[in-house]
Amino acid sequence: MSKGENDVKTSASADSKKLALVLMAAAFMLCGTYIVAVGAESTDAVIHDGDTGIHDGDTGMIHTTWNSGNCVVTYDSQWMQKDSAGLIQIGDGILKVSGNGPMEDYHHVDHTDCSTTPWIDRAAWASPYYGCNKLIIEEGVTHIGSFAFFCLRFSEVVLPSTLTSIGDSAFERTELKSIVIPDTVTKMGDQIFKDCTQLTSVKLPNGIKELGLDVFYGAPIPEIELPSSIRALNGTFNNSGIKSIVIPDGVTKIASRTFSRCSDLKTVVLPDSVTAIEGWSFDGSGITEIKLDNIKSIGNDAFKGCESLKCVILPEGLESLGSSAFENCTSLEYAYIPDNFKEIPGSLFSECKSLKTIVLPASIESIEGHAFAGTPLEYVNIPDSVKSIGMCAFSSNSLTSVVIPASVKSIDAMAFTSETLKYISIEGTDVDLGFFTFLSTNLETFNAPAINDPQIASKYMGSFTSMIFYESDKTTKVEPVTAGAIGGYTWTSIGAPEKDSVYKIPDPKPETLTYTWMNYDGTILQKTTGVPLNEWPSYEGEDPVNKFGLTFCGWNSVEDRYGNVFLLATYQVGEVTDVGGDDGMDGEDDSPDDSPTDDTPKTIATVIVLAVTAIFIAAVARKD
Numbered sequence: 369m370s371k372g373e374n375d376v377k378t379s380a381s382a383d384s385k386k387l388a389l390v391l392m393a394a395a396f397m398l399c400g401t402y403i404v405a406v407g408a409e410s411t412d413a414v415i416h417d418g419d420t421g422i423h424d425g426d427t428g429m430i431h432t433t434w435n436s437g438n439c440v441v442t443y444d445s446q447w448m449q450k451d452s453a454g455l456i457q458i459g460d461g462i463l464k465v466s467g468n469g470p471m472e473d474y475h476h477v478d479h480t481d482c483s484t485t486p487w488i489d490r491a492a493w494a495s496p497y498y499g500c501n502k503l504i505i506e507e508g509v510t511h512i513g514s515f516a517f518f519c520l521r522f523s524e525v526v527l528p529s530t531l532t533s534i535g536d537s538a539f540e541r542t543e544l545k546s547i548v549i550p551d552t553v554t555k556m557g558d559q560i561f562k563d564c565t566q567l568t569s570v571k572l573p574n575g576i577k578e579l580g581l582d583v584f585y586g587a588p589i590p591e592i593e594l595p596s597s598i599r600a601l602n603g604t605f606n607n608s609g610i611k612s613i614v615i616p617d618g619v620t621k622i623a624s625r626t627f628s629r630c631s632d633l634k635t636v637v638l639p640d641s642v643t644a645i646e647g648w649s650f651d652g653s654g655i656t657e658i659k660l661d662n663i664k665s666i667g668n669d670a671f672k673g674c675e676s677l678k679c680v681i682l683p684e685g686l687e688s689l690g691s692s693a694f695e696n697c698t699s700l701e702y703a704y705i706p707d708n709f710k711e712i713p714g715s716l717f718s719e720c721k722s723l724k725t726i727v728l729p730a731s732i733e734s735i736e737g738h739a740f741a742g743t744p745l746e747y748v749n750i751p752d753s754v755k756s757i758g759m760c761a762f763s764s765n766s767l768t769s770v771v772i773p774a775s776v777k778s779i780d781a782m783a784f785t786s787e788t789l790k791y792i793s794i795e796g797t798d799v800d801l802g803f804f805t806f807l808s809t810n811l812e813t814f815n816a817p818a819i820n821d822p823q824i825a826s827k828y829m830g831s832f833t834s835m836i837f838y839e840s841d842k843t844t845k846v847e848p849v850t851a852g853a854i855g856g857y858t859w860t861s862i863g864a865p866e867k868d869s870v871y872k873i874p875d876p877k878p879e880t881l882t883y884t885w886m887n888y889d890g891t892i893l894q895k896t897t898g899v900p901l902n903e904w905p906s907y908e909g910e911d912p913v914n915k916f917g918l919t920f921c922g923w924n925s926v927e928d929r930y931g932n933v934f935l936l937a938t939y940q941v942g943e944v945t946d947v948g949g950d951d952g953m954d955g956e957d958d959s960p961d962d963s964p965t966d967d968t969p970k971t972i973a974t975v976i977v978l979a980v981t982a983i984f985i986a987a988v989a990r991k992d
Contacts, residue, residue, distance in 0.1 A: 438467050441463065474516060503525040522544070533556070536560070545567060549570070556576060577599045594614070621643070625649060630652075638663075644666075648669045655676065698719070701723065709732060714737045714739060715737070726740065730753050737759040750776070754773065757783045771927065777798065778799065782802070785807035789811060884935065924936045
């Protein structure tokens with residue numbers, strides 16, 4: 369070593385000793401001690417800018433301690449003066465918690481303000497060059513306090529075998545990448561890992577029974593193994609990056625918002641023990657399918673906005689179904705509604721842009737408001753059991769014709785509003801219609817019993833420009849008279865304003881019918897035209913296929929009284945041995961006595977009988 373180099377080293381050593389003596393006097397800091405040792409004369413130059421006396425290359429240590437409940441928290445870090453830009457941290461900034469018992473809970477912390485963290489000013493310095501990046505909880509500690517490490521930037525944590533509980537938001541907004549929680553932990557609070565945007569791996573403790581609200585909110589964790597001890601999930605994965613999950617047996621419900629806004633979630637396996645899916649539980653998630661075999665209740669908005677969900681099979685044992693449960697499921701192609709249903713809840717399938725057909729069971733008594741609004745439905749069967757239809761129930765869809773059975777006693781305002789709607793037939797005489805029940809600028813036929821009300825147009829229809837009306841004698845045409853703008857309630861009458869006038873819109877009487885067989889997705893399987901009124905055509909095609917695994921069980925007819933009969937394929941869960949007669953009308957033979965029939969089974973039976981008879985005669989002849 370040269371003499372010059374030795375002089376520099378000696379000088380630096382002397383300066384370091386001077387500063388060490390000055391800084392050994394502990395600086396009192398609120399909850400503990402703060403000791404700084406540097407290579408030049410200064411007291412707290414680590415924190416403040418200006419003429420600190422610290423030179424490039426100088427190094428030092430920071431050591432801070434404070435109390436937390438029954439524990440002591442210690443922060444150690446080493447730094448170096450890099451250049452005029454300031455200090456940089458050398459190695460890990462390590463935060464340690466030691467003691468016997470629980471840490472303190474810090475419920476005063478504001479979720480939106482990192483400066484409210486209990487020791488943010490000591491364990492995460494203001495400069496981006498500093499901060500704790502490793503946390504060690506030592507043996508003896510039993511509880512991690514609520515918000516204890518909120519907003520600290522550590523990415524690694526070591527937990528002790530003595531730990532039994534973790535408080536709310538304990539690790540919220542940290543930079544944790546992975547964590548192994550010991551099996552001794554039996555209680556975990558809410559939002560523990562909320563907004564841990566680098567967290568991808570978590571080992572949960574065996575024995576934990578319940579996970580709280582928003583535990584993984586904002587965390588990109590793709591998958592996690594839930595221990596068999598789990599019995600309750602309470603909004604646990606809301607807005608997380610979870611992609612697939614298996615719910616363990618013993619969980620009885622999926623609580624509200626448990627998987628809400630999990631856009632990456634594709635697969636969820638539910639055990640038989642789950643019987644309830646609460647409101648908003650899968651709202652906005654990315655699931656493509658889900659089995660609901662044992663579900664007895666589904667809450668409001670449970671699957672709302674699941675834009676990748678393609679099939680919904682409601683179970684036979686379902687007892688309650690909330691409104692908007694499948695609203696805005698834009699990829700939904702097929703929905704199975706079991707026979708025991710009595711009500712279609714409000715907005716149930718609203719804005720389901722891929723739902724082209726629906727078969728309603730004969731048990732349905734009410735269709736609530738907006739139930740099918742905004743869907744591309746072209747055909748719908750309204751069963752004879754239906755008594756009421758709610759506001760906008762079938763608004764903004766692709767229906768061309770609607771037949772209202774006599775069972776319907778009330779239809780609310782704008783229940784059927786569609787530019788494609790051309791034909792309406794009301795079979796009953798005492799139905800209570802709301803304002804603008806039928807709103808379509810292309811309406812051509814309104815078939816209804818004679819109505820003694822000259823205000824029929826303003827009450828029931830939004831437009832009648834292309835329709836023809838007749839006086840009560842059904843021969844004298846009446847030109848519609850309007851006063852006021854479309855959409856207002858000021859339209860006067862159809863023709864003369866006399867209160868005792870009776871008006872009739874004639875029902876078309878086609879001489880032949882057109883039969884169209886269709887699959888659930890709107891695919892036309894067969895179309896037969898020119899069929900006489902007293903005949904039924906045979907379906908010559910193969911049985912329709914449901915790609916979601918249901919079994920074809922027959923046809924459901926929708927007749928528009930306009931010369932068209934649409935036969936919609938129906939399906940059910942399980943094996944089916946009989947799919948109905950050749951007319952395909954729900955397994956019932958509605959054809960007239962002289963309608964053509966398929967004699968193939970009868971012919972086969974005849975051949976068998978003749979063959980057996982011939983064998984018997986031959987045997988007798990040989991005996992003789």
